[in-house]
Amino acid sequence: AQSVTQPDIHITVSEGASLELRCNYSYGATPYLFWYVQSPGQGLQLLLKYFSGDTLVQGIKGFEAEFKRSQSSFNLRKPSVHWSDAAEYFCAVVPQFFGNEKLTFGTGTRLTIIP
Amino acid sequence: ETGVTQSPTHLIKTRGQQVTLRCSSQSGHNTVSWYQQALGQGPQFIFQYYREEENGRGNFPPRFSGLQFPNYSSELNVNALELDDSALYLCASSPAGAGTGELFFGEGSRLTVL
Numbered sequence: 314a315q316s317v318t319q320p321d322i323h324i325t326v327s328e329g330a331s332l333e334l335r336c337n338y339s340y341g342a343t344p345y346l347f348w349y350v351q352s353p354g355q356g357l358q359l360l361l362k363y364f365s366g367d368t369l370v371q372g373i374k375g376f377e378a379e380f381k382r383s384q385s386s387f388n389l390r391k392p393s394v395h396w397s398d399a400a401e402y403f404c405a406v407v408p409q410f411f412g413n414e415k416l417t418f419g420t421g422t423r424l425t426i427i428p
Numbered sequence: 429e430t431g432v433t434q435s436p437t438h439l440i441k442t443r444g445q446q447v448t449l450r451c452s453s454q455s456g457h458n459t460v461s462w463y464q465q466a467l468g469q470g471p472q473f474i475f476q477y478y479r480e481e482e483n484g485r486g487n488f489p490p491r492f493s494g495l496q497f498p499n500y501s502s503e504l505n506v507n508a509l510e511l512d513d514s515a516l517y518l519c520a521s522s523p524a525g526a527g528t529g530e531l532f533f534g535e536g537s538r539l540t541v542l
Contacts, residue, residue, distance in 0.1 A: 317470075345529045356432070356518060356533035357471070403470050407529035414461050414522055414529050415484050418470030 319419035336404030432534035451519030
């Protein structure tokens with residue numbers, strides 16, 4: 314069965330510092346890969362996605378992620394965080410060509426920003 | 429463009445009761461998925477509806493059931509509530525059964541079972 318691992322439960326970063334959130338997946342073939350963000354009391358919002366092609370993908374709010382097939386990883390990065398980036402971040406996968414949106418999510422990484 | 433809306437936002441039930449949660453999909457979307465998010469966990473897939481038919485189901489017992497209506501809105505029903513059913517229930521819609529994983533989520537219905 315496919316699985317997603319986000320090894321960091323909680324990360325604290327100073328405003329203006331760079332950020333990297335880790336995500337590893339376990340699946341027989343390369344799935345579609347996603348990062349979603351959940352602000353307090355809100356639903357999830359799609360930050361970015363990887364289907365194929367260029368392994369560095371750009372998303373909204375200045376985020377980017379790099380797919381590394383050899384490491385089964387899809388890490389999220391941002392060069393300079395803002396206080397509004399404080400939220401819960403979820404990595405998710407779905408098999409390619411599966412025909413439904415049965416996403417498998419990681420357990421999330423909570424991001425705290427300090428002034 | 430109207431996003432995904434869910435109701436109620438919060439509710440409290442007791443063990444053994446039944447609950448119905450409602451979801452209106454985003455305009456133009458005909459596929460609705462439901463997820464359960466327990467405290468401190470990532471969302472878990474319950475099931476998906478496409479053209480009023482169930483199109484995929486996660487590892488949830490039959491007391492979790494759903495409906496999709498001709499206007500693409502949806503309901504999630506849970507019978508014989510258990511304490512472990514306490515969670516945030518998220519509805520998500522997507523266009524035309526695309527199967528790409530790009531979901532548009534509502535803000536969720538938080539269910540507390542006492």
